[in-house]
Amino acid sequence: xxxxxxxxxxxxxxxxxxxxxxxxxxxxxxxxxxxxxxxxxxxxxxxxxxxxxxxxxxxxxxxxxxxxxxxxxxxxxxxxxxxxxxxxxxxxxxxxxxxxxxxxxxxxxxxxxxxxxxxxxxxxxxxxxxxxxxxxxxxxxxxxxxxxxxxxxxxxxxxxxxxxxxxxxxxxxxxxxxxxxxxxxxxxxxxxxxxxxxxxxxxxxxxxxxxxxxxxxxxxxxxxxxxxxxxxxxxxxxxxxxxxxxxxxxxxxxxxxxxxxxxxxxxxxxxxxxxxxxxxxxxxxxxxxxxxxxxxxxxxxxxxxxxxxxxxx
Amino acid sequence: xxxxxxxxxxxxxxxxxxxxxxxxxxxxxxxxxxxxxxxxxxxxxxxxxxxxxxxxxxxxxxxxxxxxxxxxxxxxxxxxxxxxxxxxxxxxxxxxxxxxxxxxxxxxxxxxxxxxxxxxxxxxxxxxxxxxxxxxxxxxxxxxxxxxxxxxxxxxxxxxxxxxxxxxxxxxxxxxxxxxxxxxxxxxxxxxxxxxxxxxxxxxxxxxxxxxxxxxxxxxx
Numbered sequence: 001x002x003x004x005x006x007x008x009x010x011x012x013x014x015x016x017x018x019x020x021x022x023x024x025x026x027x028x029x030x031x032x033x034x035x036x037x038x039x040x041x042x043x044x045x046x047x048x049x050x051x052x053x054x055x056x057x058x059x060x061x062x063x064x065x066x067x068x069x070x071x072x073x074x075x076x077x078x079x080x081x082x083x084x085x086x087x088x089x090x091x092x093x094x095x096x097x098x099x100x101x102x103x104x105x106x107x108x109x110x111x112x113x114x115x116x117x118x119x120x121x122x123x124x125x126x127x128x129x130x131x132x133x134x135x136x137x138x139x140x141x142x143x144x145x146x147x148x149x150x151x152x153x154x155x156x157x158x159x160x161x162x163x164x165x166x167x168x169x170x171x172x173x174x175x176x177x178x179x180x181x182x183x184x185x186x187x188x189x190x191x192x193x194x195x196x197x198x199x200x201x202x203x204x205x206x207x208x209x210x211x212x213x214x215x216x217x218x219x220x221x222x223x224x225x226x227x228x229x230x231x232x233x234x235x236x237x238x239x240x241x242x243x244x245x246x247x248x249x250x251x252x253x254x255x256x257x258x259x260x261x262x263x264x265x266x267x268x269x270x271x272x273x274x275x276x277x278x279x280x281x282x283x284x285x286x287x288x289x290x291x292x293x294x295x296x297x298x299x300x301x302x303x304x305x306x307x308x309x310x311x312x313x
Numbered sequence: 314x315x316x317x318x319x320x321x322x323x324x325x326x327x328x329x330x331x332x333x334x335x336x337x338x339x340x341x342x343x344x345x346x347x348x349x350x351x352x353x354x355x356x357x358x359x360x361x362x363x364x365x366x367x368x369x370x371x372x373x374x375x376x377x378x379x380x381x382x383x384x385x386x387x388x389x390x391x392x393x394x395x396x397x398x399x400x401x402x403x404x405x406x407x408x409x410x411x412x413x414x415x416x417x418x419x420x421x422x423x424x425x426x427x428x429x430x431x432x433x434x435x436x437x438x439x440x441x442x443x444x445x446x447x448x449x450x451x452x453x454x455x456x457x458x459x460x461x462x463x464x465x466x467x468x469x470x471x472x473x474x475x476x477x478x479x480x481x482x483x484x485x486x487x488x489x490x491x492x493x494x495x496x497x498x499x500x501x502x503x504x505x506x507x508x509x510x511x512x513x514x515x516x517x518x519x520x521x522x523x524x525x526x527x528x529x530x531x532x533x534x
Contacts (some may be wrong), residue, residue, distance in 0.1 A: 055343045077482075078333070078338075081333065081482045081483065081484060082484060084482075084483060085468065089470075089471070091474065092473065094477055094479065094481055095481075097481045098479050098481050101482060115322060137324065187440040280486060282335050283333065283335075283484075
């Protein structure tokens with residue numbers, strides 16, 4: 001119930017996030033008052049939803065390990081459900097989809113008990129082999145490859161990749177005296193989200209040259225570079241407080257999160273474009289669907305995890 | 314009391330957490346009876362989810378009109394349907410003609426209840442809307458002051474299609490339309506109703522652009 005068991009630096013970082021939100025809320029309110037001719041409802045809605053996201057996230061990590069894992073598992077569930085609601089599925093695969101959903105509690109159970117060996121192969125090996133077998137038992141071959149492929153891609157992205165966020169919490173606190181395991185998660189999530197925002201702001205202000213004209217025409221080289229630099233600077237600044245990374249390592253982590261976040265973002269954009277939707281859903285007012293918010297994390301979570309796992313654990 | 318608990322502890326949590334509803338224009342749902350709500354029918358979940366959209370204090374007044382031959386076919390189901398869900402049973406293949414069959418439904422409207430009707434008559438193929446039966450027009454010609462609110466569901470037929478007992482989570486889109494008043498003749502009313510439902514269906518397709526199931530897999534089950 002109380003946040004005091006968390007390292008002091010984590011408590012400060014959490015307060016810092018709420019501080020940033022407060023600043024954002026004041027700025028948006030000020031903008032709306034200064035320029036009544038422009039419409040800021042979308043922006044203000046987005047900030048309001050940020051309060052909800054940061055609130056839920058903080059609550060999840062403040063309680064205890066089990067609660068954190070359950071909340072993150074539920075986030076995976078929402079993301080996977082959104083993905084399945086978006087893509088075309090075969091009616092014959094009704095029960096296969098049920099089994100695919102079952103992978104979520106299993107995957108997060110391995111996280112909760114810290115069984116790394118199974119955590120890392122359960123979806124890429126066992127789920128990957130089991131679901132097509134279940135489809136074969138039903139016996140519908142029309143659209144088989146497409147169904148098996150899209151289903152596995154969804155599990156890998158929304159469950160396997162995202163569960164690396166939760167596994168950061170299973171890493172031993174002792175190896176990271178500065179921030180503990182919660183510090184790592186906070187570092188990853190805060191930097192990934194700030195990177196999204198920084199790329200957006202840099203792109204809006206100085207963007208000229210498109211990076212991915214066919215996938216996401218609003219993304220520019222200027223936004224990407226500005227975002228990566230901002231994220232890297234911030235990584236160097238806060239790494240000593242939350243992570244065991246040395247200074248050169250924190251530079252690498254910043255660049256990694258900056259670039260991977262961008263790639264995750266445009267990958268989900270490509271999926272949405274393929275399907276023909278603007279947003280992946282509507283669960284987060286002002287943002288769109290939950291995948292619209294988690295897109296960058298689907299890349300940064302596993303990559304940052306393995307980066308730090310290789311170097312320090 | 315049983316109904317209240319059933320909706321509070323089971324149906325509302327399932328609708329909100331397991332499924333997840335995205336409701337457009339919820340405020341257009343009737344806030345008091347007598348009123349009629351009609352919806353497309355793909356799944357048993359249609360009834361339960363539609364009822365869950367009403368605030369708990371109204372639940373006691375909301376009654377789905379449902380097929381007697383199906384829901385009263387055995388003692389347990391009949392008890393559950395009548396006491397927990399609160400259905401008003403209706404004979405689908407009536408021996409007597411017209412209004413007599415609808416008598417219990419009329420009584421409920423006179424009592425000021427909110428009734429749920431599925432003019433398609435049966436759940437049919439998942440996510441396909443079939444022609445409406447005109448029982449609703451018969452009913453309305455007797456109750457000309459009662460308004461009819463159309464509701465369109467997308468996604469429930471995927472979650473729990475006919476013939477399946479395993480619920481698979483999907484986000485569900487709900488579109489509520491403007492309520493329709495009786496406009497003089499049965500045929501004219503049915504045309505207005507069908508047009509209104511089709512409009513909601515188009516809105517759903519536009520708003521969600523949900524990838525339609527490919528034709529070749531649609532046909533085979």
